[in-house]
Amino acid sequence: MNKKITTATLPVFDMVAQLDSNEAISEYLSQVQAEGDSDELKRALGYVAKAYASLTDTTPTADK
Template sequence: MNIKTTRFDVVDYLDSEEAIQEYFRQVMEDGDSDEIIRALGHIARARGIAQLAKDTGLGRESLYKTLSEGAKPRFDTILRVTQALGLKLTVAH
């Protein structure tokens, strides 16, 4: 029996605001900075990199690099991206 598989891509499941917000909430709760950057990249791809580039004033290629594995973006860049994506970084105690 031959089984056909496809590569998993979380972006396929970020198809609603609720899914995006819950995904980002869980990643933020874990607190791993590399995973947060990776998650922002997934969300950006789900929403459209071209629109994010327009909303942040950053180039598409720059965004791809900024949100790629191993990237170490500046905090102000992360703030611009999260704000453009409509996500909030909050502090709770």
């Protein structure tokens, strides 16, 4: 059975979701920096900022 794959059936890739630890963030930035593409580095820093914010979310919760 051959099922045709199209871009419409592919899941959306979320880079921020992949950056789920300090180690993952560090490795990602190392890889991007090694490529030497300043535009990609700017994008990567945005992803890292979002990922880091979710890792350090200290929003207080109300005790009921």
